[in-house]
Amino acid sequence: MRQANLPLCKEHFVSWFERRVERTVRRYKMIAPGDKVLVAVSGGKDSLALLCALRRLSERMGFELAALTLDLGIKGNSYSDESVKMARGGAKALGVEHYVVSIEERYGFTLDEAVEVARRPPCSLCGLLKRYALTDVARELGFDVLATGHTLDDVARFLLASYLSASIQELIRLTPVSPSELPGVPRRVKPFYESLEEHIELYANIMGLKYMRDGCPYARTAPTDRFRSFLDQVEAESPGMKHMMVRGYVKHIRPALISGLGTKIKPARPCSKCGLPSSGEVCSFCRLRSRILRALGKA
Amino acid sequence: MRQANLPLCKEHFVSWFERRVERTVRRYKMIAPGDKVLVAVSGGKDSLALLCALRRLSERMGFELAALTLDLGIKGNSYSDESVKMARGGAKALGVEHYVVSIEERYGFTLDEAVEVARRPPCSLCGLLKRYALTDVARELGFDVLATGHTLDDVARFLLASYLSASIQELIRLTPVSPSELPGVPRRVKPFYESLEEHIELYANIMGLKYMRDGCPYARTAPTDRFRSFLDQVEAESPGMKHMMVRGYVKHIRPALISGLGTKIKPARPCSKCGLPSSGEVCSFCRLRSRILRALGKA
Numbered sequence: 001m002r003q004a005n006l007p008l009c010k011e012h013f014v015s016w017f018e019r020r021v022e023r024t025v026r027r028y029k030m031i032a033p034g035d036k037v038l039v040a041v042s043g044g045k046d047s048l049a050l051l052c053a054l055r056r057l058s059e060r061m062g063f064e065l066a067a068l069t070l071d072l073g074i075k076g077n078s079y080s081d082e083s084v085k086m087a088r089g090g091a092k093a094l095g096v097e098h099y100v101v102s103i104e105e106r107y108g109f110t111l112d113e114a115v116e117v118a119r120r121p122p123c124s125l126c127g128l129l130k131r132y133a134l135t136d137v138a139r140e141l142g143f144d145v146l147a148t149g150h151t152l153d154d155v156a157r158f159l160l161a162s163y164l165s166a167s168i169q170e171l172i173r174l175t176p177v178s179p180s181e182l183p184g185v186p187r188r189v190k191p192f193y194e195s196l197e198e199h200i201e202l203y204a205n206i207m208g209l210k211y212m213r214d215g216c217p218y219a220r221t222a223p224t225d226r227f228r229s230f231l232d233q234v235e236a237e238s239p240g241m242k243h244m245m246v247r248g249y250v251k252h253i254r255p256a257l258i259s260g261l262g263t264k265i266k267p268a269r270p271c272s273k274c275g276l277p278s279s280g281e282v283c284s285f286c287r288l289r290s291r292i293l294r295a296l297g298k299a
Numbered sequence: 300m301r302q303a304n305l306p307l308c309k310e311h312f313v314s315w316f317e318r319r320v321e322r323t324v325r326r327y328k329m330i331a332p333g334d335k336v337l338v339a340v341s342g343g344k345d346s347l348a349l350l351c352a353l354r355r356l357s358e359r360m361g362f363e364l365a366a367l368t369l370d371l372g373i374k375g376n377s378y379s380d381e382s383v384k385m386a387r388g389g390a391k392a393l394g395v396e397h398y399v400v401s402i403e404e405r406y407g408f409t410l411d412e413a414v415e416v417a418r419r420p421p422c423s424l425c426g427l428l429k430r431y432a433l434t435d436v437a438r439e440l441g442f443d444v445l446a447t448g449h450t451l452d453d454v455a456r457f458l459l460a461s462y463l464s465a466s467i468q469e470l471i472r473l474t475p476v477s478p479s480e481l482p483g484v485p486r487r488v489k490p491f492y493e494s495l496e497e498h499i500e501l502y503a504n505i506m507g508l509k510y511m512r513d514g515c516p517y518a519r520t521a522p523t524d525r526f527r528s529f530l531d532q533v534e535a536e537s538p539g540m541k542h543m544m545v546r547g548y549v550k551h552i553r554p555a556l557i558s559g560l561g562t563k564i565k566p567a568r569p570c571s572k573c574g575l576p577s578s579g580e581v582c583s584f585c586r587l588r589s590r591i592l593r594a595l596g597k598a
Contacts, residue, residue, distance in 0.1 A: 164540060164544045166550075230525070233525060245465055248464065248465020253465055257556060260557065260559030
């Protein structure tokens with residue numbers, strides 16, 4: 001087993017890793033004692049490792065924990081069926097209550113159908129769909145906090161993409177904590193904001209977690225692979241670079257941008273169709289959903 | 300001869316290229332009629348192409364033009380000797396007055412000596428030295444404007460490096476125009492801020508310019524090659540990306556940062572030793588110079 005260049009034995013690695021997650025949770029005030037926390041679990045290593053780490057932290061910090069898995073309806077490689085199975089097994093092994101919500105039952109279409117009719121890259125569609133559905137379900141179930149398994153590597157990659165496209169609106173969103181925008185809507189947190197994927201994988205393996213090893217069949221079309229390998233190479237040459245990039249963004253760049261944008265940042269208002277936070281009259285998910293249902297002849 | 304994917308004949312390419320440079324010069328108010336403009340010419344394709352394009356623009360816009368070459372004292376591959384020769388030939392062919400200033404005569408040490416005694420990467424040393432010396436000489440000769448051959452590719456690469464290191468002070472400096480910070484100090488401009496190197500090279504070749512083809516012997520140690528190849532790959536996949544990245548920075552990101560930083564940006568004051576703009580009591584060049592001269596036993 002790789003030791004991730006850390007001169008630590010298994011037990012010390014686990015406690016080092018979990019202490020780092022706890023530090024991130026406390027540093028950014030992600031979770032308060034008594035909070036009801038819902039963890040988005042895809043069945044992959046990052047989200048199952050997050051569920052495991054938060055399970056152990058929940059006892060020390062005193063918050064409630066449950067897991068939610070979206071059945072996206074991806075047929076290729078039985079991807080969604082396998083994901084749900086893995087997530088269910090993981091939650092059971094950790095003794096965490098587990099919700100499974102079918103996108104098709106809830107919104108009337110599968111991701112496969114959306115990919116077919118919407119003229120948009122699959123990963124962008126899926127991102128919008130998951131972000132919306134997780135918040136939607138977490139609100140309905142009355143959770144205070146929605147935790148996702150976004151890693152330091154994910155954040156660095158999104159940051160890089162936003163810097164290249166110079167899209168300030170995306171840039172200011174890449175925060176460890178997104179506060180609740182409307183009453184009843186949970187705040188979203190990323191407890192792995194300061195954790196590298198290589199350490200998360202090591203942790204998942206040491207803890208004996210069983211996770212999906214196959215990637216999503218759509219991911220092959222993602223253009224972010226180049227970003228990933230570039231950042232991995234720079235990190236290999238200058239260890240700590242990803243951390244410096246993300247930490248510098250949170251500490252220096254984002255605050256300056258936010259203060260500079262001032263009143264140009266519009267607060268969210270409730271979507272007139274679904275009530276979730278929106279920048280316009282109808283939120284982007286509801287607009288997308290109408291388009292998809294019309295194209296499928298279901299509306 | 301490559302046609303840079305533009306469906307243009309040579310004559311139309313030249314006028315398209317020069318119009319773009321003129322648009323950049325006017326868009327960012329780099330040069331006003333009557334200005335005395337000094338072009339920094341290293342002898343490479345970018346700076347000689349800049350001298351050529353500005354030579355032709357100077358007639359239409361009515362500004363004065365001269366060229367300045369620094370003899371840095373790099374012995375490897377007779378690099379500095381060749382550079383000065385190329386620059387001299389280019390300026391002569393274009394009928395532009397040409398100044399050559401020896402770093403050793405002016406400041407008491409060569410770049411080779413500086414590299415030997417200063418514990419700093421050669422490219423960073425050279426950057427500081429050139430930036431300082433060009434401004435210093437341009438001020439002494441009474442020029443209003445100092446023009447450098449920084450390209451769109453250069454700016455994109457510096458931007459990327461500054462985003463990764465999250466160094467806000469470097470980030471806000473990557474402007475097309477740096478206004479004069481103190482009376483008598485020229486403003487610095489980058490007329491190739493919106494021009495790609497592949498187009499500059501094509502222009503230099505069509506115009507029959509003779510330029511240095513060998514790179515600097517120190518450049519092999521530069522870590523920016525990875526940045527260069529990453530950006531080139533992304534540009535190849537998404538043509539226009541470098542332009543979008545740099546334009547988005549100038550239009551959106553930098554203004555927000557500047558307004559957000561507010562009073563945290565300290566105006567420059569004259570260095571107590573040399574009088575050029577400095578952030579502290581003594582400027583970083585004068586501090587470096589003292590250190591180098593002491594280490595060389597010359598002070």
